[in-house]
Structure formats: C-alpha cells, structure tokens
Amino acid sequence: MPKYRIAWLPGDGVGHDVMNAARLVLDRLSFDAEYLPADIGWEFWCKEGNPLPERTIEVLKGTDCALFGAITSKPRDEANNELAPELQGKGLSYFSPIVKLRQLFDLHTNMRPCKAFPGNPLNYRDDIDLVVFRENTEGMYGGIEWFPLPQKVADAMADSAVGHPDRMKKWFEKGLENVAVSTRVMSRQGCESICRQAFEYATKHGRKSVTLCEKPNVLRETGGLMTRTFREVAKGYPGVEPWEANIDAICMWMVKNPQDYDVLVAENMFGDIVSDLCAGLVGGLGFASAANIGDNYAVFEPTHGSAPKYAGKNVVNPMAMLLTVRLMFDWLGEPDLAARLEGAIAEVISDGAVGTYDVKGGKGGVGGDSTTAVAEAVASKL
Numbered sequence: 001m002p003k004y005r006i007a008w009l010p011g012d013g014v015g016h017d018v019m020n021a022a023r024l025v026l027d028r029l030s031f032d033a034e035y036l037p038a039d040i041g042w043e044f045w046c047k048e049g050n051p052l053p054e055r056t057i058e059v060l061k062g063t064d065c066a067l068f069g070a071i072t073s074k075p076r077d078e079a080n081n082e083l084a085p086e087l088q089g090k091g092l093s094y095f096s097p098i099v100k101l102r103q104l105f106d107l108h109t110n111m112r113p114c115k116a117f118p119g120n121p122l123n124y125r126d127d128i129d130l131v132v133f134r135e136n137t138e139g140m141y142g143g144i145e146w147f148p149l150p151q152k153v154a155d156a157m158a159d160s161a162v163g164h165p166d167r168m169k170k171w172f173e174k175g176l177e178n179v180a181v182s183t184r185v186m187s188r189q190g191c192e193s194i195c196r197q198a199f200e201y202a203t204k205h206g207r208k209s210v211t212l213c214e215k216p217n218v219l220r221e222t223g224g225l226m227t228r229t230f231r232e233v234a235k236g237y238p239g240v241e242p243w244e245a246n247i248d249a250i251c252m253w254m255v256k257n258p259q260d261y262d263v264l265v266a267e268n269m270f271g272d273i274v275s276d277l278c279a280g281l282v283g284g285l286g287f288a289s290a291a292n293i294g295d296n297y298a299v300f301e302p303t304h305g306s307a308p309k310y311a312g313k314n315v316v317n318p319m320a321m322l323l324t325v326r327l328m329f330d331w332l333g334e335p336d337l338a339a340r341l342e343g344a345i346a347e348v349i350s351d352g353a354v355g356t357y358d359v360k361g362g363k364g365g366v367g368g369d370s371t372t373a374v375a376e377a378v379a380s381k382l
C-alpha cells in the first residue's frame, strides 16, 4: 500500500497544466503516494450548482492532504448567468470552494514563503528570503457581511456604538438599503494560533525576527487584540525579535528594505495583501507557493489563479506549483524529498537555460519554454 494518500484537485484553467507538471516531478521522485482525483471549481458550479461537491469533501476526508491547482471565481451576476438553465432561480449562490475548504477543515494557517532564487531575472533583489504567516479563517475574510443592512443588525450596531452614536446615525440616515457592512471578526485563539505558528517557524529555522503587520492605531479593538496577543506569545520565544509595523508602512518597507525581514505575521486580509506584495519581489505569481495548514489536514496550492487565457496552452510557469509540492513534502515530514526538489528548482533557475515566458521576458504566454519543458528540466536535476 502506498505510504500517502493525496487528494488531487486540478480545479480550473491552468490548474490542470501546473498539476500535470507536478505529477511529472512527483513520479520522477518515485514519491510513494496514491493520488485521488476529485471535482472542484467552476465547471461543477455551472453543471451542479456546487463548486465543492459533497463527494469531494468525502474524498478529502480519506486522504493525508490535498494538492490543489487553481479555480475560477466570478462575481454574483455572472455566476448566476452561467448556471445550468435547470438550476437557475433555485436560490443557489456561488461561494469560493477554497475559502470553504479552509473553513471546513479549519485550515487556520496560510504560509507563503517568498525566496529570491539566485539567477531569477525577475527578482527585485537577490537577498530576499522571508515567509508570510496569514491567519486563514477569521478577520476581514470571515464572510460576515450584509447588503442591504438588515434593520436588526443596524439596531444592534447603534445599541453598541458607544461613543459614536452620531456617526452611526449619519450612515443609517442614508437608508439601510444603501449601506453595506463587512466585519472583521477576530478571536484571541485565532490571533494566538497564527502568532505561535510564526514564532515556532522562526525558532525552528533560525530566523532572527517575526514582524506583526497590523493597524492597531485605527482598528483599535481587533488590531489591539492581535497586537497584545502577539506581544504575549513573543515572550515565550526570547531568541526571536518581535517587530511591529503598521500594514501601510510595511508595504513601503517591503519596497525599501525587504532583505531585513524574516517572518511576517498578519490577519487574513492584511496577510493576503502583504504576501502578494512579497511574491512580486521574488518573481511574481509564477513563483508564489502556499500551504493552508490545520491541526490534522493541509491543502497545498500555488497562489495564482486559473489564468483562463492560458488554460490548456501549457505555457504558464510551473515553479509556483513545484515549490508548493516542496511545502507538502515538508509538512508530510519528508525533508530529504523537500531538499532534493528545492535543489533541483534552484539549479534550473540559476542555469537560466529553460524558463517560461514570464522568466524569458516574453509576453502573453509567448516567448518562453513550455510548462512541461520547465518541469522536465527540474525532473532531470533530481
């Protein structure tokens, strides 16, 4: 029996192209796994009204972890129009299956390494090597929002608006049908868990500092809770320096001195924003890997989406996906495989002989080697 059972979720668009590249490398490594394909994404929303069918959740429950390509998401009206005619008007509404997976399996930690591999012509600087820890289930992306604002929510907000009754009144006078509210709900446990993961990682990997990216001077309650919790957790890790930065300031510092940072930690939305900025410093979406980690399960995915215009063309960069496989090896406790794969990736990048259009200075998917050629080059170095 194979050592691991891996749920195999290509999803939509270029998700298939990069997952094929991953499989090529996994097979060359003779990785001892059984792959269980499962349905996820836009196709299943259109055909079945559910982008994450129940049968997929059942497959995941029987596996060690999942490898995921990318999905397509569209705004509400487009989603409704593309639904099969027999499903329209039944009150179905589209949701992001990846966000749902994070919540269903309590994948509370999103980890995104951003490393400038020597020789990558897309590096902003060659000495960047940082990791972003982003809380994955709460905060601004917790999904608690309203439009139009229901009267009882407005009443509750007005009731609890200690110190701000005039401001509330001003908004509500515009008419509740004109007011949208998205909330940022954060728990002490959520804040503590993500801060602890960041400090644990820093300790284990000999990193000098962990930087909290928040905005406690404006978001006084949620930002305040996160900041206090961060300081508490930091006391348990005297070997790691706790740094704090406002989210706006850190975006500027990332452009000025990204090499000074080791580990960043943030709530869901701030982490999403800052990790994309960091990804842009080390080659962009073609190099950005991510892990969604819970206590008992993990889903590994490149940061990029389904890039529909390149779907099936075999032209996008598979490095993000291959670096994602590397993260999976680490999580499964296979450090030798992780090191071999990262070594091979680093060699291909520094050789510079083979690369997709984004690396070779091409445009629109043209001007580089194919996805498969890059995966083959990595496989040949293993």
Ligand SMILES: NC(=O)c1ccc[n+]([C@@H]2O[C@H](COP(=O)([O-])OP(=O)(O)OC[C@H]3O[C@@H](n4cnc5c(N)ncnc54)[C@H](O)[C@@H]3O)[C@@H](O)[C@H]2O)c1
Pocket (backbone or CB within 6 Å): 069, 070, 071, 072, 073, 074, 098, 285, 286, 301, 302, 303, 304, 305, 306, 307, 308, 309, 315, 316, 317, 318, 320, 356, 358
């Ligand atoms: N986690 C996910 O699955 C995820 C993430 C982001 C966007 N999306 C979805 O993907 C669809 C397309 O969104 P988008 O165009 O904003 O983002 P995208 O990441 O799919 O693509 C944006 C652009 O980035 C470049 N790019 C992306 N991946 C690349 C790679 N591996 N190699 C080289 N270049 C690459 C391409 O130029 C592409 O057109 C949307 O439906 C969106 O909702 C899904």
